[in-house]
Amino acid sequence: MTQAIALPVHAFHEAALQRQNSLTKPAGSLGVLETVACRFAAWQGQSIPAALQPAITVFAGDHGVTAEGVSAYPSIVTGEMVKNFAAGGAAICVLARAISARLEVVDVGVLNPLPELPIVQAKVAAGTANLAVQAAMTAEQCAAALEVGRAAARRAVDQGANLLIAGDMGIGNTTPSAALICRLTGHSVDSIVGRGTGIDDAGLVNKRRAVQQGLDRLHDKPLDGTAVLAELGGLEIAAMAGFYLQGAALGVPSLVDGFIASAAALAARAIDPAVADWLLASHCSEETGHKLALEALQLSPLVALGMRLGEGSGAAACVPLLQLAIKLHAEMATFAQAGVTEKD
Ligand SMILES: O=C(O)c1ccc[n+]([C@@H]2O[C@H](COP(=O)([O-])O)[C@@H](O)[C@H]2O)c1
Ligand SMILES: Cc1cc2nc[nH]c2cc1C
Secondary structure (H helix, E strand, C coil): CCCCCCCCCHHHHHHHHHHHHHECCCCCCCCHHHHHHHHHHHHHCCCCCCCCCEEEEEEEECCHHHHHCCCCCCCHHHHHHHHHHHHCCCHHHHHHHHCCCEEEEEEEECCCCCCCCCCEECCCCCCCCCCCCCCCCCHHHHHHHHHHHHHHHHHHHHCCCCEEEEEEECCCCHHHHHHHHHHHHCCCHHHHCCCCCCCCHHHHHHHHHHHHHHHHHCCCCCCCHHHHHHHHCCHHHHHHHHHHHHHHHCCCCEEECCHHHHHHHHHHHHHCHHHHHHEEECECCCCCCHHHHHHHCCCCCCECCCCCCCCCHHHHHHHHHHHHHHHHHHHCCEHHHHCCCCCC
16 A cells, blocks of 8 residues: 555644744745745644755666657667766766755666666666557556655655655656656647757657657547556656655655656656645756646746756756745744834
């Protein structure tokens, strides 16, 4: 039995809001910095939330749909980048160090073997099948990948994390992400499929065709959330969905990164709608369709920085803002403390 997801505690949200309104500023003038502080109060169950201890888990996997020519890069780059993560040279490594976050890298489905690396070895399969022509994963593979993500969230929380970030690395993974978003939101292929790592106009037409083929393969067959994920998703995407679900079950929120992370969040929500209350969006990715995916998740991104990297990089870049929001909430003087006259 998987653990049930509780609601964030509304009373602490109210208490935090009251405190925000007592601080020496016009009510609401710190904008989203106020609202996120109040959300952390509800998540942590205290009116003044503790400083954030972020943990980042990057899930890596390959994609059979790359056989359709949907990415600007070859699949071998996935494993090569995992080596770069292990060596500390990737963007997410720099960001994790800068924000003092725990960083874990998990091989949940990389095509080439990576036996010697100091990463979590949890390969469910050496890449997925081609979603344009068949189910990307078997039901068993999808369940195993979800569990890899759940286990990673448990490790992070056991080690003291109170904010979870899932990152992705997988050449081709904007294709399954787009397919999931289309299937789970009902949006058109043209509005969701984008250029990923940078395909040209002809590549974009071909990628839309591949996604449409995957969707058509399922017709309008009714499928539950896990079955949609198995048909159209990816091993790292399923692990990210499991990570969000387990984080929520443990009462720890997740900061949702870019396009792939949002597809995983939509899949998690299709599996258990209660997860939605434990998600916060970091940035709006440059990838076409991310804005619509966030809207479907009813999430407002904190920033738009023109990013489209993945790896959890956008979420990591937003952590300092969240830290500031909590510090302001905890340390500003109230009108009474500072002897400042309140509004009439
Ligand atoms: O996070 C995003 O919004 C994002 C947008 C475009 C590309 N990416 C990254 O680029 C890779 C997928 O791009 P592609 O073109 O191979 O599908 C994968 O490793 C992702 O982490 C990530
Ligand atoms: C080099 C490279 C790094 C990445 N990090 C996440 N996705 C990526 C895709 C490529 C191609």
